[in-house]
């Protein structure tokens with residue numbers, strides 16, 4: 001299974017953020033009982049973290065960014081085809097590349113495997 005560690009890390013931080021909400025609500029609503037107070041705390045948490053979780057799991061800002069261009073000449077095999085290049089991913093950033101290298105789908109796949117072996121998280 002592929003794990004995006006940036007998303008995973010944020011998700012773990014987000015779980016910690018639910019802790020103070022639980023603590024504060026349990027403190028102030030102690031008179032209504034621990035069970036009822038926990039229900040209220042989880043309701044508040046749900047109202048907030050639905051949006052936070054949605055961002056964590058769907059944001060393109062946290063995903064690897066690819067640029068796709070039609071009719072490029074692949075830098076590896078010379079074939080003219082639809083080209084792909086990785087712009088940004090985890091610890092990899094080529095967004096300021098003055099001479100971006102595009103690859104055909106096949107060579108792009110090979111290059112991705114190579115990058116993964118070098119520890120680039122895609």
Ligand SMILES: [Zn+2]
Pocket residue numbers: 074075076077078079103104105106107108
């Ligand atoms: Zn190629």
